[in-house]
Amino acid sequence: MLQLQTSPTSTKCLSHCHLSVNPEPSLGAPETFVSRFAADQLRKGSDILVEALESEGVTHVFGYPGGAYMEIHEALARSSMIRNVLPRHEQGGIFAEDGYARASGRPGVYLTSPGLGATNIISGIADTNFDSIPIVAITGQVPRGLMGTDAFQEVPLIDITRPITKFNYLVLDVEDIPRIVKEAFLLATSGQPVSKRPVVYAGGGCMNCSEELRWFVGLTGIPVASTLMGLGIFPCTDDLSLHMLGMHGTIQANYAVDRSDLLLAFGVRFDDRVTGTKFNDKVSAWIEEIDEQKEKHPPSYRTFGEAIPPQYAIQLLDELTNGNAIICTGVGQHQMWAAQYYKHKNPRHWLSSSGLGAMGFGLPAAMGAALAKPDAIVVDIDGDGSFMMNIQELATIRVENLPVKIMQLNNQHRGMVYQFQYEYRDVFPDMLMFAEACNITAARVTKKAELREAIEKMLKTPGPYLLDVTVTHQAQVLQLIPDGGTFKDAIKGAQ
Numbered sequence: 001m002l003q004l005q006t007s008p009t010s011t012k013c014l015s016h017c018h019l020s021v022n023p024e025p026s027l028g029a030p031e032t033f034v035s036r037f038a039a040d041q042l043r044k045g046s047d048i049l050v051e052a053l054e055s056e057g058v059t060h061v062f063g064y065p066g067g068a069y070m071e072i073h074e075a076l077a078r079s080s081m082i083r084n085v086l087p088r089h090e091q092g093g094i095f096a097e098d099g100y101a102r103a104s105g106r107p108g109v110y111l112t113s114p115g116l117g118a119t120n121i122i123s124g125i126a127d128t129n130f131d132s133i134p135i136v137a138i139t140g141q142v143p144r145g146l147m148g149t150d151a152f153q154e155v156p157l158i159d160i161t162r163p164i165t166k167f168n169y170l171v172l173d174v175e176d177i178p179r180i181v182k183e184a185f186l187l188a189t190s191g192q193p194v195s196k197r198p199v200v201y202a203g204g205g206c207m208n209c210s211e212e213l214r215w216f217v218g219l220t221g222i223p224v225a226s227t228l229m230g231l232g233i234f235p236c237t238d239d240l241s242l243h244m245l246g247m248h249g250t251i252q253a254n255y256a257v258d259r260s261d262l263l264l265a266f267g268v269r270f271d272d273r274v275t276g277t278k279f280n281d282k283v284s285a286w287i288e289e290i291d292e293q294k295e296k297h298p299p300s301y302r303t304f305g306e307a308i309p310p311q312y313a314i315q316l317l318d319e320l321t322n323g324n325a326i327i328c329t330g331v332g333q334h335q336m337w338a339a340q341y342y343k344h345k346n347p348r349h350w351l352s353s354s355g356l357g358a359m360g361f362g363l364p365a366a367m368g369a370a371l372a373k374p375d376a377i378v379v380d381i382d383g384d385g386s387f388m389m390n391i392q393e394l395a396t397i398r399v400e401n402l403p404v405k406i407m408q409l410n411n412q413h414r415g416m417v418y419q420f421q422y423e424y425r426d427v428f429p430d431m432l433m434f435a436e437a438c439n440i441t442a443a444r445v446t447k448k449a450e451l452r453e454a455i456e457k458m459l460k461t462p463g464p465y466l467l468d469v470t471v472t473h474q475a476q477v478l479q480l481i482p483d484g485g486t487f488k489d490a491i492k493g494a495q
């Protein structure tokens with residue numbers, strides 16, 4: 001998180017800023033960057049910031065204007081490289097960047113005002129922190145003289161976000177902006193410290209990248225075990241060398257690999273001299289055992305006459321998109337069914353708030369994904385409760401003309417929370433009216449027999465589309481391992 005204070009009159013005017021960074025070197029950064037300013041031309045701090053973003057290859061940002069952030073917002077408007085997208089709520093904006101980063105692999109950039117603009121993005125920061133998604137969030141800050149005085153819209157953002165960010169900066173000197181932005185992107189896109197006992201296992205496949213391997217080990221301090229073929233690629237004389245692994249390897253290499261909690265295998269083929277003989281035989285017996293389980297417990301669900309089982313809606317969507325859509329979700333039953341019944345085939349195509357479980361994630365994340373992958377089919381499989389948490393983003397989708405498809409599994413309740421006997425009443429609220437208000441094509445489908453045609457129509461219609469799928473409220477997310485149980489206690493699918 002970068003937090004900065006601007007003054008409208010001076011040049012080089014940023015005096016402090018606040019940057020929080022969540023979890024790859026700066027992907028997308030151009031190799032050469034040509035400044036649009038003459039070398040000796042004075043410029044505003046906000047222009048320095050925007051240029052630092054441009055030099056990182058940033059092509060769009062989500063930003064919401066207000067208060068002490070206005071200078072930056074205006075500087076963004078002076079950039080010909082960066083498209084500035086206005087979300088309708090700050091949380092929608094940061095979830096969109098979260099979705100953008102998940103779909104593209106590049107860091108998302110979100111900018112907003114201090115105070116409530118900043119507190120409105122806390123859920124998004126926590127979400128990216130949980131799921132290790134690279135985000136650089138930038139906010140303004142109140143004038144330096146007012147800092148610490150409970151000034152209008154002043155919140156201790158550095159303190160609030162410290163435990164949920166990789167790094168925080170309060171930028172107090174305009175001269176620091178280019179360096180800090182560079183650092184922020186580097187930090188946001190480099191690995192999370194996830195392991196306590198990591199080991200590199202390097203083999204002959206690293207023959208042409210010995211230098212890179214040494215650089216990597218120098219940077220991370222991770223000890224290196226080698227295959228027979230790999231000997232010398234990393235010097236055995238180095239303190240971090242464990243020498244050779246395997247049947248005839250050193251005790252320390254075998255010990256370290258056995259005890260490791262993260263094994264980074266580079267250029268190796270897991271030779272049986274290393275893994276032990278008959279490895280393949282053991283694995284094939286193991287695979288047979290697992291296949292038996294697969295056959296015994298296929299995914300299944302209850303059906304209720306003409307009513308649409310939510311699982312069926314996802315199966316149909318999978319079939320009609322051939323498993324190639326980018327799927328975003330809210331949080332709840334629909335999220336679990338989307339995880340279970342869509343046959344996910346591609347990386348960066350499953351965008352779901354996992355660690356934080358943030359309702360309201362799906363719609364804005366789909367906006368970010370549509371920006372990141374303009375040619376992809378992006379479908380937000382949402383719950384009625386989750387959809388309403390950031391429903392205002394329908395307006396952003398319309399204005400920016402993002403071809404987001406929303407397939408809402410409308411069970412008329414917070415299904416994940418209440419699984420109770422339900423008496424059917426009129427649909428409320430009428431989700432189609434929200435779409436109509438934003439001039440977005442929408443349709444409702446209530447019968448199983450009409451679902452296929454309805455999904456086909458959604459996918460064929462250009463631009464955004466909302467399909468409200470009235471699903472059976474009795475459906476449950478199965479299989480389910482109760483709290484504290486093991487797989488043996490699992491409550492199975494179809495009844």
Ligand SMILES: Cc1ncc(C[n+]2csc(CCOP(=O)(O)OP(=O)(O)O)c2C)c(N)n1
Binds near residue numbers: 334335357358
């Ligand atoms: C912001 C937020 N508030 C509350 C919750 C707790 N919660 C988890 S699932 C859920 C119900 C979701 O309802 P809906 O989006 O309609 O999905 P369904 O379970 O009906 O498919 C709630 C309230 C949450 N995860 N996130």
Ligand SMILES: [Mg+2]
Binds near residue numbers: 410412
């Ligand atoms: Mg629901």
